[in-house]
Amino acid sequence: MIKNLIFDFGGVIYDIDHNISKLAFEDLGIKQFEKHYGHEKQSLLFEKLERGEINETAFRLTLKKYLPKNISDQKINEAWCALLIGFDKRKIDLLEKLGETYKLFLLSNTNIIHTRQFMNELNAYKDFKSLFIDVWFSYEKGKRKPEKEFYLNLLNQYHLEAKECLFIDDLDINIEAAQQLGIQTQYLKEGESILDLFTDGILI
Secondary structure (H helix, E strand, O other): OOOEEEEOOEOOOEEEOHHHHHHHHHHHOOOOHHHOEOOOOEOHHHHHHHHOOOOHHHHHHHHHOOOOOOOOHHHHHHHHHOOEEEEOHHHHHHHHHHOOOOEEEEEEOOOHHHHHHHHHHHHOOOOHHHHOOEEEEHHHHOOOOOOHHHHHHHHHHOOOOHHHEEEEEOOHHHHHHHHHOOOEEEEOOOOOOHHHOEEOOEEO
16 A cells, blocks of 8 residues: 655756756757756766765866856856746645645655745745655755665664655666666656646545
8 A cells, every 4th residue: 555655856846857967968069969968867076966976166167167167157057047937836736735645755866956946936825845745856865866774774764664755766777776676666657747646635
C-alpha cells in the first residue's frame, strides 16, 4: 500500500527546457554547451553546484573562463535560469489535494540559483514547501540523484518503508536507483504528467 509520495521537481512539478539555457549560453559565447550540461548528464562543475560543494560565485567565475570578457553575473544567471519555464497551477493544486491522503516529499537535484528563482514564482501562488512533509534540495544535502544515499537518508530520517513509497521522476537512471532500494516508482516519459496519475487525490 502506498502511503508516501516522493516527487522529483523539474519536469514533474515544474516545467523546464534545458535547450533554452543551451541557446542562451551559446549566445553569450559558450559553444556546444550541451557537452557540459543537459537533462541526463552534467560536467563536474554543475554536479558540484548541485551538491553545494561550490557556491554561486565560484560557479560563475568558472563559467567566465569560457566566456568573452565583461559578461556580467546577471547575464550568466539569466542564461542559467532560462531553462525554468514555469508551472501549471493545476499541479500545485493537485499536491495540496494529495496531502490529504498521502505524506508528500520532494527529492530534487537543483542549485541555489535556480531555487531562488522558482521558489519566488511558486510562493507567489502558494506556500510551496508547506505542501510537503519535507523538501530535499541536493545542494542543501550534499547528495544528488541517482546517488543511493540521497534516497536512503530521506527514508531513514522519516522511518519510511521503501515498499510504501512511490517515487515519481522523469529520468530513468533516477528511477532505476530507487527501484534498487525497493522503492516503488513511476517513470514519467516525455508528454506524460502527474495530472494523469491521480483521480480525486488518489493514485489510479
